[in-house]
Amino acid sequence: MSPSSFDFASWPPALTPEQQAILVQKATTRALATGLLYLPPGYPPDSPPPQAAIHAPLSLFPAPFPRESFEQAQDEIMGAEKGVGRVDDFIGQLWRGWKAMRDSGKISQHLHLGLFRSDYLYHIPETGDTSLKQVEFNTISVSFGCLSQRIAELHRHLLLATSYFELSPYLKPDNLPKNDTIAGLAKGLAAGHVAYVSSGGSPSSMILFVVQPGERNVFDQRWLEYELLETHGIHSIRQTFEDLLTSSSVDASSSILLISPSGVEISVVYYRSGYMPNEYPSQEYYDTRFRLEESRAIKCPTIALQLAGGKKVQEVLGKPGVVERFLPGVPQARVNDLRNMFMDMWGLDEGGVSSTGDEPAGTRKAREEHPTLVLKPQREGGGNNVYKDDIPAFLGSLPAHEREAWIAMRLIEVPKKVGGWLVRAGNLDYASAGGEERAVQAEVVSELGIFGWSLFGGGEVEKEDEVGWLVRTKGKDSNEGGVATGFSVLDSVLMV
Ligand code: ADP
Ligand code: MG
Numbered sequence: 001m002s003p004s005s006f007d008f009a010s011w012p013p014a015l016t017p018e019q020q021a022i023l024v025q026k027a028t029t030r031a032l033a034t035g036l037l038y039l040p041p042g043y044p045p046d047s048p049p050p051q052a053a054i055h056a057p058l059s060l061f062p063a064p065f066p067r068e069s070f071e072q073a074q075d076e077i078m079g080a081e082k083g084v085g086r087v088d089d090f091i092g093q094l095w096r097g098w099k100a101m102r103d104s105g106k107i108s109q110h111l112h113l114g115l116f117r118s119d120y121l122y123h124i125p126e127t128g129d130t131s132l133k134q135v136e137f138n139t140i141s142v143s144f145g146c147l148s149q150r151i152a153e154l155h156r157h158l159l160l161a162t163s164y165f166e167l168s169p170y171l172k173p174d175n176l177p178k179n180d181t182i183a184g185l186a187k188g189l190a191a192g193h194v195a196y197v198s199s200g201g202s203p204s205s206m207i208l209f210v211v212q213p214g215e216r217n218v219f220d221q222r223w224l225e226y227e228l229l230e231t232h233g234i235h236s237i238r239q240t241f242e243d244l245l246t247s248s249s250v251d252a253s254s255s256i257l258l259i260s261p262s263g264v265e266i267s268v269v270y271y272r273s274g275y276m277p278n279e280y281p282s283q284e285y286y287d288t289r290f291r292l293e294e295s296r297a298i299k300c301p302t303i304a305l306q307l308a309g310g311k312k313v314q315e316v317l318g319k320p321g322v323v324e325r326f327l328p329g330v331p332q333a334r335v336n337d338l339r340n341m342f343m344d345m346w347g348l349d350e351g352g353v354s355s356t357g358d359e360p361a362g363t364r365k366a367r368e369e370h371p372t373l374v375l376k377p378q379r380e381g382g383g384n385n386v387y388k389d390d391i392p393a394f395l396g397s398l399p400a401h402e403r404e405a406w407i408a409m410r411l412i413e414v415p416k417k418v419g420g421w422l423v424r425a426g427n428l429d430y431a432s433a434g435g436e437e438r439a440v441q442a443e444v445v446s447e448l449g450i451f452g453w454s455l456f457g458g459g460e461v462e463k464e465d466e467v468g469w470l471v472r473t474k475g476k477d478s479n480e481g482g483v484a485t486g487f488s489v490l491d492s493v494l495m496v
């Protein structure tokens with residue numbers, strides 16, 4: 001079946017109230033039984049032992065993606081990873097930028113470990129070919145790998161248990177791809193640990209998870225911790241930046257990273273934090289990040305690799321002739337396929353300021369073409385972009401020297417009128433919750449993420465793998481919103 005023949009506007013099939021109730025009951029119960037969970041709202045930042053959890057927001061149906069596009073995205077992440085792995089000289093420029101902030105020039109660990117997620121939306125333009133287009137490439141704190149495996153299992157279970165009431169010929173086991181992200185991502189972290197130990201590190205060293213205070217998405221992290229211990233025999237510890245201000249130290253002669261009070265040696269520093277400015281409220285926090293950076297421990301990611309995931313880098317890679325520089329030996333046809341997944345992007349500072357003081361061509365073009373654009377700064381974590389009609393006023397207020405931090409990107413034209421059933425946990429007080437509606441039908445947009453990891457350094461890729469995928473679905477009325485904050489839900493792939 002050709003991709004264009006699937007009628008997105010007819011998705012999902014209609015449910016009777018009885019069918020809906022059955023699916024909601026089965027889905028929420030299974031989510032709770034299998035750790036598809038968040039800590040409840042209001043969980044305090046000092047991380048007391050949890051007593052209860054709520055199911056993560058979830059979709060009742062998997063989300064349709066044309067089969068060839070899905071398979072292509074899985075292939076392409078390997079290309080993209082090789083690109084990131086080989087951008088050493090490019091990273092070098094970024095590297096020098098932050099190196100000036102350091103008081104020591106010593107780098108004692110040359111390997112970088114990346115757990116990546118490349119995100120895509122399905123693009124159906126008014127004219128021209130439909131295809132998946134890349135939204136962004138994430139190199140730090142990529143989340144929902146573990147929960148995405150659980151939601152894929154959940155949809156498979158609903159299919160087994162109910163056949164989805166035979167409502168659609170597309171809802172069959174062959175169309176639900178496997179998703180072994182937990183084992184795959186843990187393998188990446190384990191590869192970092194093994195590389196550390198085999199270059200002289202202690203076999204009893206541990207992986208450090210650097211986490212945010214009051215994190216509610218802990219189960220997504222814990223599944224990795226359990227897999228590391230149970231399959232690879234590797235212990236982990238969890239610390240916030242605030243903990244690390246005082247608990248972390250680097251041995252002056254060996255550069256070994258140690259965590260007090262017991263003096264645990266750290267093999268891999270795995271960041272599930274550290275990507276937002278408010279996580280560094282004072283210089284001490286930056287100093288702590290640099291302390292970990294200078295140690296022998298393998299960082300997932302290094303600061304350089306974190307910077308390589310920036311939108312500016314994505315924009316530069318999209319320029320003619322650039323991506324091939326980082327993919328030597330890759331056939332031009334594959335490079336073209338990769339490039340075909342990029343949307344048009346440019347810097348707001350492009351063209352420079354004219355002698356008469358006019359604004360740069362990049363800013364002018366963004367103003368003129370604003371109805372089809374999104375502007376993005378060098379930030380992660382959602383909620384930072386400026387869309388369409390908000391763009392002219394925003395450009396009017398943007399100080400000239402900040403233009404270079406922003407890129408303009410053509411909006412991906414997502415399938416129209418696709419519906420979804422979104423289910424979230426409600427009031428936990430059953431006595432007062434009454435007839436609370438927890439499943440809502442909405443017009444939605446689904447974003448696909450493909451996970452991969454790479455251990456590389458000195459221009460060589462030591463080990464890498466593509467490991468699984470994620471779908472997040474959100475109500476179309478909101479421009480964006482992370483799963484944890486807005487009303488968006490975890491979802492899975494239905495190949496159509
Ligand atoms: P972040 O690093 O904050 O997640 P993203 O680049 O992923 O930044 O942008 C956040 C959200 O904005 C995406 O999840 C997507 O919903 C929307 N978005 C970003 N770029 C585009 C685009 N080119 N077309 C349509 N939507 C986009
Ligand atoms: Mg991002």
Ligand code: MG
Pocket residue numbers: 119135136382
């Ligand atoms: Mg994103």
